[in-house]
Amino acid sequence: MKDKAVSNKTPNGCFSYFVDTYLGNNAPKPRYQVNSRTITNYYNKYVKDIENDAGEPKIELKDLIAEYLGYKNYADFVGTDKKKKICLMCIAKYKRSVIITLVPMLIISAFLYLNYETDNCIIWKENHFENTPCTDENALENSVYHIDIERFKKVTLMKGMEFFTDGKPNYWYGSNAKGEREFFTARGVHPETLRELKPITEHILEKEGFSIVE
Structure with a gap:
């Protein structure tokens, strides 16, 4: 619904855009044989918890949806969602005094994390x-x-x-x-x-x- 190219800001409108435009013949992505009704059934079953006969989406469709959302593939989406990465290069914009404070803290945190064992x-x-x-x-x-x-x-x-x-x-x-x-x-x-x-x-x-x- 955040996609400015989608004019109909409803679930059905988003699904129709994804199938007819994003996965269409003129799109840069390979066309995948699926219709908006199929995705609606997935949405109802896995998001709204409405029981129906929809099975598990195929990995190819999961990859295409993940790519549309800005990830490399479905595995990248799952991995990114589970672990948030810190960009150390971004620290360069802070003052030298802040860097002197943060770097040792990051090193200590990384050491503790790598040596952390727990029943949790x-x-x-x-x-x-x-x-x-x-x-x-x-x-x-x-x-x-x-x-x-x-x-x-x-x-x-x-x-x-x-x-x-x-x-x-x-x-x-x-x-x-x-x-x-x-x-x-x-x-x-x-x-x-x-x-x-x-x-x-x-x-x-x-x-x-x-x-x-x-």
Whole structure:
């Protein structure tokens, strides 16, 4: 909606511009076979939380949307959103006295960060999270997600499981990077996409082939 080229400042207007103009034949980007209705369904499902049959957007479409927003690709968007980088060259515009103060502070902060180990960081291992140093690649700061790693496990639903207790769900679900639905034993985020998991419903269980009998 901040794009001055978009005249219709509504979700549908933005989606139509993105599909018909930005991804059009005259645009510098490769045309991708998608219509504004498809993106509307993604918007309703993942932004407005309205359940529909929209699957997971293909990585090609994610890359094109990320490029439109000013990123190199979808991976760059995710990485930039998770970690904010400091431009040391920008410090040059400050006075010499400020630089003398800031540089040692930055060096000390970097040293402490690189040597910082804490149980607040976790990493995904096959079907569960484990504590890990925050300096490990792919480590997540659990102070952000608040995942109970003692309870959080990926599971395969089977008949005989107690899906609900007193009407409250015992399992949560989310889609992996391939768009496949997966199930977990506690609330949290999907370890691949970092999207917030949703509690199971009878509707989701029916889609998985389970019949709920009162």
